[in-house]
Amino acid sequence: MFKYFPTNYAWNLSVDLAIEMGARIGEIEEMCAPLQEAAKQPDAAGVAAFRTTWATMADKLIELAGEDEARGRLLSAGEKLNRAATYLITCERLQAHGAPGRIDLYRRFLDTFIKGAQLSRENCERVEIPYEGTHLSGLFVRAEGIDGPAPLLLQVNGLDSTKEMKYRVGLPQWLARRGISSLIIDQPGTGEALRLHDLKARYDSEYWASRVVDWLQARADVDPSRIGMEGVSLGGYYCPRAVAFEPRFACGVVWGANHDWRDVQKKRLQREGSFPVPHYWEHVRWVWGGDTIEEFMAIAENVHLEGILDRIKVPFLVTHGEKDSQIPVHWAERTYEQLVNSPKRELKIFTAREGGVQHSSFDNSANAATYIADWVAETLGGRVA
Numbered sequence: 001m002f003k004y005f006p007t008n009y010a011w012n013l014s015v016d017l018a019i020e021m022g023a024r025i026g027e028i029e030e031m032c033a034p035l036q037e038a039a040k041q042p043d044a045a046g047v048a049a050f051r052t053t054w055a056t057m058a059d060k061l062i063e064l065a066g067e068d069e070a071r072g073r074l075l076s077a078g079e080k081l082n083r084a085a086t087y088l089i090t091c092e093r094l095q096a097h098g099a100p101g102r103i104d105l106y107r108r109f110l111d112t113f114i115k116g117a118q119l120s121r122e123n124c125e126r127v128e129i130p131y132e133g134t135h136l137s138g139l140f141v142r143a144e145g146i147d148g149p150a151p152l153l154l155q156v157n158g159l160d161s162t163k164e165m166k167y168r169v170g171l172p173q174w175l176a177r178r179g180i181s182s183l184i185i186d187q188p189g190t191g192e193a194l195r196l197h198d199l200k201a202r203y204d205s206e207y208w209a210s211r212v213v214d215w216l217q218a219r220a221d222v223d224p225s226r227i228g229m230e231g232v233s234l235g236g237y238y239c240p241r242a243v244a245f246e247p248r249f250a251c252g253v254v255w256g257a258n259h260d261w262r263d264v265q266k267k268r269l270q271r272e273g274s275f276p277v278p279h280y281w282e283h284v285r286w287v288w289g290g291d292t293i294e295e296f297m298a299i300a301e302n303v304h305l306e307g308i309l310d311r312i313k314v315p316f317l318v319t320h321g322e323k324d325s326q327i328p329v330h331w332a333e334r335t336y337e338q339l340v341n342s343p344k345r346e347l348k349i350f351t352a353r354e355g356g357v358q359h360s361s362f363d364n365s366a367n368a369a370t371y372i373a374d375w376v377a378e379t380l381g382g383r384v385a
Helices: 008-021 025-035 044-072 074-093 102-119 162-168 172-175 191-195 206-217 233-246 261-269 281-287 293-300 330-337 365-380
Strands: 125-131 134-141 150-156 181-185 222-232 251-255 316-321 345-350
Touching: 008 025, 008 044, 008 074, 008 162, 025 044, 025 074, 025 150, 044 074, 044 102, 074 102, 074 162, 102 162, 102 191, 125 206, 134 162, 134 172, 134 191, 134 206, 150 172, 150 191, 150 206, 150 233, 150 365, 162 172, 162 181, 191 293, 206 222, 206 233, 222 233, 222 365, 233 251, 251 365, 261 293, 281 293, 316 330, 316 365, 330 345, 345 365
Parallel strands: 150 181, 150 222, 222 251, 251 316, 316 345
Antiparallel strands: 125 134, 134 181
16 A cells, blocks of 8 residues: 555545555655645645645646647547546545535536546446435446447445546446446445435445446346446445345445445544544435444444345356455355355455555455456456457
């Protein structure tokens, strides 16, 4: 794990995620060098300083992209906007719920991301799936070299990631090369669903996942019999739960197991394990609901996989980093052990030899992501060569 800030796990996590999303090390240095003292400050003061330097870099890149665009250099403009979007979501993610200007910052990120993807001619289409009188937003990435309906992997966030972050880490692109399409969504409790529509997280993830499957099966470019699901971090709970109760999924993958999130919260109350974001208890109550920690903890009692996984009767891959400092590796082993009716179950623990030993492989995602992409291709009928 790259530790720019020796005493601040949440900031290091953010920097590492930005690198995995395509940040340039020179820009990282320019943004982070002034922040060493701020990293030691209380959350409110520290994240305000973080936002200032990262948003300033994004502003500069957006200005440079405008100069490129004026000269007709649209590909170069797109590349700069892509990085600017990464820097905007990185600093937005660290802000407290209700921080002044946070929603405006998020909306600017969305606009910058979409324009960057369009100008750089990426295989990425924004889509909207009807849900509860509004919609769930997603990014659709088409399989390469496929005529007609293609297999697809639905990909969902963890506690504090967004669809754009998952897209930039690269799994959808690696799947596309293997003949597998992707739909990456902001499910309830994440991204646009939370920030713009106030859709809270649900423990019964099959509720929204089934509606996404309905939408996918109506598309002519998706093979309705070959739709799998993957979840990262807290998605390591959402995905197995949804696959257990939605029989139309053809396989499941967790990228960082999360077998018993209620237990993780109890441990965090005792300051055990690393917090993924500052203002953690405010953040989880924003995501799940609950005016107090006690009310939130009552909600969290439902967020576990005990007594559920024997319902899964399709292939399932469980991955985890051996040095995960958020979710102990024994929870990945527990998930695997309870997949007793899966016809093809696999437990893959990423070690120092492969890299990706931290939470959901954020320290080095490439080998982990391609391992997942190969497994999905082999399972859903894609290609690995």
